[in-house]
Structure formats: C-alpha cells, structure tokens
Amino acid sequence: MADRNSDQATSILAEPVRFPSEEEFPRRYRLLRRNMILIMVAVTILPLVMMAVINHYEYQQALRREIITPMRSLVSKTQHSFELFLTERLSAVSFIASAYSFEELSDQKTLNRIFHVMKDKFGGFVDLGLIDSFGVQKSYVGPYSLEGKTYMDHDWFREVTVRGEHISEVFMGYRKFPHFVIAIRTENQIGENWILRATIDTEKFNSLIASMGLDSSSDAFIVNHSGVFQTSSRFYGKVLERFPMPMPPINYETDVVETMDPQGHPILLAYKYFLSPSFVLMLAKPRSEVLKSWYTLKSEILIIFIVSVLLIFLVVFKITDILVKRIEISDRERLVTYHEIEHTNKLASVGRLAAGVAHEINNPMAIINEKAGLLQDLIETMPTFERKEKFLKLTESINACVDRCSTITHRLLGFARRMDVEIETIDLNEVVQEVYGFLEKEAFHRNIEVRLNLDKELPEISSDHGQLQQVFLNILNNAFSAVEDGGSIAITSRRQDPELVSVSIEDNGIGMSEETMSRIFDPFFTGRKGYGTGLGLSITYGIIKKLGGHIEVNSREGKGTTFTVFLPKSAKQEAEA
Amino acid sequence: MYPVKILLVDDEIPFVKTLTKRLSRRELNIITAFSGQEALAQLKKDPDIEIIVLDIKMPGMNGLRTLEEIKRDYPLVEVIILTGHSTVDSAIRGMRLGAFDYLVKPCDIDQLISRMQEATEKKRRLDEKWPD
Numbered sequence: 001m002a003d004r005n006s007d008q009a010t011s012i013l014a015e016p017v018r019f020p021s022e023e024e025f026p027r028r029y030r031l032l033r034r035n036m037i038l039i040m041v042a043v044t045i046l047p048l049v050m051m052a053v054i055n056h057y058e059y060q061q062a063l064r065r066e067i068i069t070p071m072r073s074l075v076s077k078t079q080h081s082f083e084l085f086l087t088e089r090l091s092a093v094s095f096i097a098s099a100y101s102f103e104e105l106s107d108q109k110t111l112n113r114i115f116h117v118m119k120d121k122f123g124g125f126v127d128l129g130l131i132d133s134f135g136v137q138k139s140y141v142g143p144y145s146l147e148g149k150t151y152m153d154h155d156w157f158r159e160v161t162v163r164g165e166h167i168s169e170v171f172m173g174y175r176k177f178p179h180f181v182i183a184i185r186t187e188n189q190i191g192e193n194w195i196l197r198a199t200i201d202t203e204k205f206n207s208l209i210a211s212m213g214l215d216s217s218s219d220a221f222i223v224n225h226s227g228v229f230q231t232s233s234r235f236y237g238k239v240l241e242r243f244p245m246p247m248p249p250i251n252y253e254t255d256v257v258e259t260m261d262p263q264g265h266p267i268l269l270a271y272k273y274f275l276s277p278s279f280v281l282m283l284a285k286p287r288s289e290v291l292k293s294w295y296t297l298k299s300e301i302l303i304i305f306i307v308s309v310l311l312i313f314l315v316v317f318k319i320t321d322i323l324v325k326r327i328e329i330s331d332r333e334r335l336v337t338y339h340e341i342e343h344t345n346k347l348a349s350v351g352r353l354a355a356g357v358a359h360e361i362n363n364p365m366a367i368i369n370e371k372a373g374l375l376q377d378l379i380e381t382m383p384t385f386e387r388k389e390k391f392l393k394l395t396e397s398i399n400a401c402v403d404r405c406s407t408i409t410h411r412l413l414g415f416a417r418r419m420d421v422e423i424e425t426i427d428l429n430e431v432v433q434e435v436y437g438f439l440e441k442e443a444f445h446r447n448i449e450v451r452l453n454l455d456k457e458l459p460e461i462s463s464d465h466g467q468l469q470q471v472f473l474n475i476l477n478n479a480f481s482a483v484e485d486g487g488s489i490a491i492t493s494r495r496q497d498p499e500l501v502s503v504s505i506e507d508n509g510i511g512m513s514e515e516t517m518s519r520i521f522d523p524f525f526t527g528r529k530g531y532g533t534g535l536g537l538s539i540t541y542g543i544i545k546k547l548g549g550h551i552e553v554n555s556r557e558g559k560g561t562t563f564t565v566f567l568p569k570s571a572k573q574e575a576e577a
Numbered sequence: 578m579y580p581v582k583i584l585l586v587d588d589e590i591p592f593v594k595t596l597t598k599r600l601s602r603r604e605l606n607i608i609t610a611f612s613g614q615e616a617l618a619q620l621k622k623d624p625d626i627e628i629i630v631l632d633i634k635m636p637g638m639n640g641l642r643t644l645e646e647i648k649r650d651y652p653l654v655e656v657i658i659l660t661g662h663s664t665v666d667s668a669i670r671g672m673r674l675g676a677f678d679y680l681v682k683p684c685d686i687d688q689l690i691s692r693m694q695e696a697t698e699k700k701r702r703l704d705e706k707w708p709d
Contacts, residue, residue: 360661367595
C-alpha cells in the first residue's frame with residue numbers, strides 16, 4: 001500500500017509540465033467549439049421555440065373565437081327568423097280557428113274563401129281542413145279529397161288534442177314538394193272543440209337560408225332531432241334523406257363543434273335546436289376555409305421562426321468560430337513564449353557550462369604556454385644547439401595552438417556573458433564574425449564557401465548582442481542545412497540609410513516554395529521533416545521585432561534563399577516598450 | 578633602476594614554477610606563494626616586494642580578498658591580476674580594489690613583463706613623492 005502510494009507520488013512528480021501536443025490541439029478546440037455552439041444554440045433557440053409554440057396556440061385560440069362568434073350569431077339570427085316565421089304562420093292559423101265558429105268553418109264555401117285569403121296574404125299554404133274533436137275531417141280545401149277521413153289514431157292528432165297546437169316535421173306531399181303541417185285546437189264557451197289544420201310548403205325555409213348569404217364552401221340546412229333533412233343541403237343530402245353525420249348533443253343555445261364530414265374533411269358545425277318543432281338549424285363550414293387566415297399567419301410565423309433559427313445558427317457558428325480561433329491563437333502564442341523561455345533557459349545553462357569549461361581549460365593552457373615558453377627560452381640561450389631552428393618551430397606551433405585554444409575559450413566566455421538581455425553598443429560585423437566562428441569548422445568540413453562582404457564603414461548600433469547572435473546563428477544554421485556540400489553562402493552587411501543597417505545571408509541551396517515561404521515564421525512550422533522544433537525562425541522573428549527591426553525573405557525553389565535582417569541604429573525604445 | 582622584487586601568487590604549482598624560471602632568466606627577482614595567506618605572510622616578512630602577480634580563483638582565501646587586504650596594509654604595492662577565470666564582473670571588482678591591470682591566462686610573457694615594468698615605474702614614481 002505504502003509502495004503504491006509512493007509510486008504514485010513519484011509518477012506525479014515525474015510528470016513534466018504538460019503542454020498539449022500539436023495533434024491534441026484541433027480535438028480540444030473542436031470539443032470547445034461544439035460545447036459552445038450547443039450551449040449558445042440551446043439558450044437562444046429554446047426560448048424562441050417556446051415563444052413560437054405559445055404564440056401559435058394563442059393565435060389559434062383568438063382566431064377561432066373570432067371566426068366562431070360570427071358563425072354563432074348568424075345561426076342564432078337565422079334560427080330566430082325561422083321561429084318568427086313559424087310563429088307567424090301559427091298565429092295566422094290560430095286566428096282563423098278562433099275568429100270563426102265551428103259551423104262557419106264546416107261550411108266548405110267559407111273555408112274555401114278563408115283559404116284563398118290566407119294563400120294570398122301569407123303565401124305557402126297548400127291546403128286547409130277542419131277536423132272535429134273525434135278526429136274526423138269535417139271540411140277541406142286543397143288538392144286532395146280528404147273529407148270524412150278519421151285522424152283519431154294519428155300521433156299529431158293526439159298531440160294537438162293535448163297541447164292545443166302542433167307543427168309537424170317536413171314530409172313529401174302534394175306534387176312532390178316538401179311540406180309541413182300546422183294544426184290548432186280551438187274550444188268555444190260551451191266546451192266544443194275542433195282542430196284547424198293547414199299544410200304549408202317549405203319554400204320559405206329555403207329563402208330564409210338563402211338570406212344567410214353564405215359563401216360557396218359553406219352549407220346551412222335544417223334537420224329534425226332524429227337526423228332527417230328538413231331542407232336540402234348543398235353538400236350532405238336532399239330533403240328527407242338522412243343527415244350523414246352523428247347528431248351533435250342537444251343544446252338550445254347556439255353551439256359550435258368541430259367534426260369530420262363524410263368525405264373526411266374537418267368542418268366547423270354551428271347548430272341550434274328549436275324548442276318546437278323538433279328542428280335543428282345547422283351551419284357547416286370547412287375548417288380549412290374558416291381558418292385560412294390562420295394558416296397564412298401560421299406559415300408566416302413558421303417562416304419567421306425558420307429564418308431566425310438559421311440566423312441564430314449562422315451568428316452562433318460565426319462567433320464561436322472567431323472566439324475559438326482567438327483562443328487557439330493566444331494558446332499558440334503562449335506556447336511559443338513558453339518554448340522561447342525554455343530555449344533561453346537552455347542556452348543560459350549551456351552558457352554557464354561553457355563558461356565553466358573555459359575557465360577550467362584556461363589554467364592548464366597557461367601552464368602549457370609557460371612550459372613552451374620556458375623551452376623556447378632555454379633553446380634560445382643555447383648557442384651551440386644544432387637543431388635550434390627545428391625546436392623553435394615546434395614551440396612556436398605549441399604557442400599557436402595555445403592561442404587558438406584561448407580564442408575558443410574567450411568566445412565561449414563571451415557567449416556565456418551575453419545570455420542576459422541588455423542593450424549595448426555593438427559592431428554588427430563583429431557579431432556576424434563571432435557567429436560564423438561557431439560554424440567555421442562545419443563550413444570547412446562540408447567544403448562550403450562562405451563569403452563575408454562586410455561593410456567596413458558600418459556604424460555601430462545599440463542592440464542586444466546575445467539576441468542578435470542567436471538570430472544570426474538561427475539563420476546561418478538554416479542556410480547551412482539548405483545548401484549541399486560544396487555550396488556557397490554569402491553574408492553581406494550594408495548601411496541602408498543613416499538609421500538602418502542590414503545583414504543579408506544568401507545561400508544557393510534548395511530554396512522554398514511560395515507556400516512554404518508564407519509559413520516559415522509560423523511557430524511549429526518546419527521544413528525539415530522529422531527534426532527541428534519549428535521554433536527557430538519564429539523566435540528569430542520575435543527577437544528582430546523586439547529589437548525594432550524587420551526581416552525579409554526571398555526564395556526560389558532550387559535556386560536558393562536570401563534572408564535580410566534590418567536593424568535600426570538604436571533598438572533602445574523598441575526594446576523597452 | 579635597482580632590481581625589482583616580484584611576488585607571484587597562484588595555486589597552480591607547475592604554472593608558478595615554470596613562470597618563475599622564465600622570469601628569473603630575464604633577470605627579475607621572483608619569490609612565490611601558493612595561496613592568499615602565504616602571500617600575505619611573505620609580504621609581511623619581506624617589505625621590499627614591489628609588484629604582486631595575483632590569481633583570482635584560489636582555494637581558501639581568494640584573489641580578490643587577498644587584494645583587498647594587500648591594498649589595506651600595503652597601499653603602495655602594485656598588483657597585477659592574472660587569471661583564467663575572466664569575467665567582466667571580477668575584472669571590474671579587481672580594478673575597483675586598486676589592481677594595476679587585469680590579464681587573462683594564457684598570457685604572453687612579453688606582455689606580462691611590460692605590464693610589470695609599467696607597474697614598477699608607477700610605484701617608483703609614487704615612492705619618490707612619499708618617501709616613507
């Protein structure tokens with residue numbers, strides 16, 4: 001247990017500061033982008049959807065009310081007209097029944113006269129008959145010969161005997177016209193009673209329905225309580241046929257129900273039951289027709305909804321894209337800075353190491369120097385020594401080697417000293433030569449011709465020695481890896497104007513394509529597959545910017561590359577900023 | 578010009594011995610010390626020492642501290658620093674403490690001798706101004 005713990009601790013400690021590798025970057029940003037889009041879309045689209053749904057529902061309700069109300073009032077009004085009409089006819093018959101005595105009405109002639117007056121004044125009367133209290137037809141005016149007929153067993157007779165009046169349902173009568181019957185029972189002072197019965201055609205019903213002024217898709221009609229058409233319907237059947245839909249629930253107030261017609265189209269059905277007779281006035285409108293304006297509105301709402309959703313998506317995608325890219329860039333910049341620091345640290349420790357080595361070597365070098373010097377002294381003071389010349393040559397070459405070593409150690413010490421960022425007055429030519437010194441051996445081994453065209457009149461500039469060393473080392477290293485063995489590199493320093501100097505490093509190596517050239521200063525871009533951090537030139541670029549200069553690159557594939565570094569005479573301000 | 582007495586201070590014994598031989602052959606009067614303490618002891622014993630050639634990096638008392646003590650006790654003695662551990666910092670500190678010059682190993686013997694002569698001239702000039 002303890003072991004495992006300590007193992008874990010070690011592994012945690014051993015874990016270096018982890019920066020995401022390049023491969024991990026896109027995945028991380030894809031996830032980030034996805035989450036951001038999801039959240040943003042959720043918080044924007046959800047309320048929109050809710051609003052759309054609520055609006056949809058509310059509008060539907062409002063519109064329905066607005067459409068249903070006129071239907072309802074139309075049905076009420078028309079039903080009222082019907083009742084008025086029926087009451088009027090009922091009163092007319094009732095008046096005749098009361099105004100004349102049984103004897104008068106029994107007289108065929110009188111009845112005939114009354115019938116004709118009624119027909120003239122009211123219209124629609126088809127026949128008129130008097131029936132005594134035993135249900136026997138006493139007199140009759142009309143197209144049938146019904147005198148003497150007994151109605152004792154008929155339902156309507158029993159009803160009129162009890163209730164005093166009766167309005168029948170519609171039936172097919174004379175000349176195949178639909179008719180209905182009004183019957184009134186009258187009683188005189190001495191208790192005799194009789195029944196006056198009139199038949200009226202339904203022409204007037206049709207004109208009442210026509211007065212509703214319906215459009216072509218609507219239909220109004222009367223059915224009786226048991227569902228038989230009392231007037232012809234435009235769509236659902238002729239008079240006396242069966243109403244093809246289930247009867248709506250009995251309601252003596254006007255009501256509107258939604259239902260399906262036999263063709264399966266949804267309709268709105270407004271209806272009102274009559275108290276008497278057993279009629280129901282119905283008004284049917286196809287729902288699609290009724291809610292046409294609603295559908296128009298609905299499609300408008302839908303279009304607005306879709307457009308805004310698309311817009312939101314577009315904006316969300318765009319914003320997220322920009323945001324994630326910004327984050328990515330700043331992450332990359334941070335990474336570059338991190339690498340830069342790491343790189344500087346590495347160089348600093350190399351510098352310290354170099355300084356240590358140089359110091360340690362200096363002491364034995366001094367001894368060698370003195371020993372060789374002593375040898376030289378001894379030889380010189382021996383006048384008879386035969387091989388004097390030979391030995392002096394040997395000691396001289398030892399001295400030359402010591403000199404060479406001390407040059408190297410001094411350079412190493414200089415390298416170490418210049419790790420700290422500091423602005424000083426420097427001779428750019430000297431810096432270039434120092435850097436070239438590091439690579440001189442490589443040039444020699446690979447037989448690369450390096451030409452130094454240094455402007456002797458080049459003014460001293462104030463800049464950072466160590467940083468510039470690194471800049472030229474990076475560029476020269478690139479040039480060395482670009483040229484073949486036996487290639488050539490030219491380093492030229494030049495005074496551009498009183499305030500600007502330049503150093504260009506030209507090689508005749510492999511060169512770069514336009515595409516490569518546009519990316520060489522990007523961090524992590526490397527033309528050397530497999531090795532190189534891809535940071536060299538980006539750091540170079542950063543340093544030059546920091547020192548207030550700029551860098552230009554010219555390259556042609558297969559021909560070679562020229563890097564030109566421009567530096568201001570004084571880098572102070574830029575470096576401090 | 579009577580012969581000048583020079584004290585050579587360095588912990589690298591072969592270096593001191595070889596350099597002593599070479600300088601002696603050039604008729605310079607050389608005495609040696611292999612540490613800072615030893616140098617101070619020699620100086621105490623022999624007040625005729627006029628020039629000191631001093632290394633900086635030595636075990637025990639280092640060159641700069643030795644220089645400080647020498648200049649405190651014998652301000653007229655001229656000190657030339659000769660070291661392998663050259664840093665700008667140590668050079669500046671050395672010069673501030675009153676060293677005559679700062680040389681880096683390995684050093685050409687003629688250069689060293691000419692510096693010694695300059696130092697001697699300087700010392701003798703000062704001696705004439707303040708005899709004792």
